[in-house]
Amino acid sequence: MVKLSKRRDYFQKVEERKYEIEEAIEFLKAAPQTNFEQAIDVAVNLGIDASKSDQNVRSSTALPAGTGKSCSVAVFAEADQAEEAKKSGADIVGMEDLAEKLKEEEANYDVIIATPDTMKVVSPLAKILGPKGKMPNPKTGTVTKDVGSAVKNAKAGQITYRADNGGIVHGRIGNLSFSSEEIKKNIEKLLEDLKKNKPSSSKGEFIKKLSITSTMGPGLEIDMGSLNF
Template sequence: MAKQGKRLKAIYAGLDRDKQYALAEAIATLKSAAKAKFDETIEISMNLGIDPRHADQMVRGVVGLPNGTGKTVRVGVFARGPKAEEALAAGADVVGADDLAAAVQEGNINFDRCIATPDMMGLVGRLGKILGPRGLMPNPRLGTVTMDVKGAVQAAKAGQVEFRAEKAGIVHAGIGKVSFSDDQLVENARAFIEAIQRAKPTGAKGSYVKKVAVSSSMGPGLKVDLASLAAQA
């Protein structure tokens, strides 16, 4: 097991690691404990009662965080003609077709989110082995294969977060920065939690949300009381 540094030991010394915190209390505690020299990200993790190896138990989707993520998102768009112009006007960072595909094949991936118009998917599909493992493959279910290029680019820039359950049934995401107000972080966390609850798959049996925790980039993880979530929802 990795050794804890003096800074982290000092943080943990003032915390009850077995306590289950109400969401607002957990976030306030993380903010007060954040001492890094950069604006740390506040993250939420949810352990779900699913087995993602089964198609009917996969949890995947997108959610727009009401207060954004605090992170600058670079958006790449595969489009031609008027839709390419629409993407640029909406604020896309990289727009192209064959030229963009060639850049991706050469390893020049200068975007964090990828959007494509439906007519581009024949071209984009050939990049699946590159984009797929990076979680960048456009998907109509996630709203990233669309003719509404303007809306998709603006949503990505405004703080839309994509989530997907890992093998252990865990979903996680950054929900803002330490510099956000407590209320902004709580609001973002609730939006994420509600999105996960709405995405409950038909194949999920028994308890769906098993555990919830919040943490900061350089700080501790705190357990969130599930009963308090229900009470405050």
């Protein structure tokens, strides 16, 4: 209770203004600490109409410092591609047998990758994987012939993102224990990738607002001028 009270008192210092990125990170780091590893999450408000199909924003990018979270990977592949997936570090590789495990929810993997010719086996899983945001998709690089690279990217800290119904992208971009520079570089990489994926039908300012928070911390709005992307 004492630590909780100290954190609450500390976070009452939050000001209603935009913080420079380094200042925001240091503010979160200086808070009374927890006895577990806290994540750093971002929320990016985009200038899109999420109700329009041509303004969907969905992709993936590899963060320079990784996410700080181990990633389990399942792969649908056969023959040489199955061997390549195994060599690259996939936790499980299969076809119908893997599909059955996922149907029965015997296994829960962070990332699911599939080769194009295995989609006949994967497609029936859409109702199970879709709501979890894990359905393989070419836009996120999880439907690919190059399963080796896809597995390595996932293991190295690649994140998949998608704008929600409010046009906001949420994502984990590291741990509070990362250096300020690592957190900043990860954020800049995400923003850079978002810019590359701006829908042509989206007019005006695209990245409208950025906020960061730690697991137990408040949301801090960031001054975009303190970032390079």
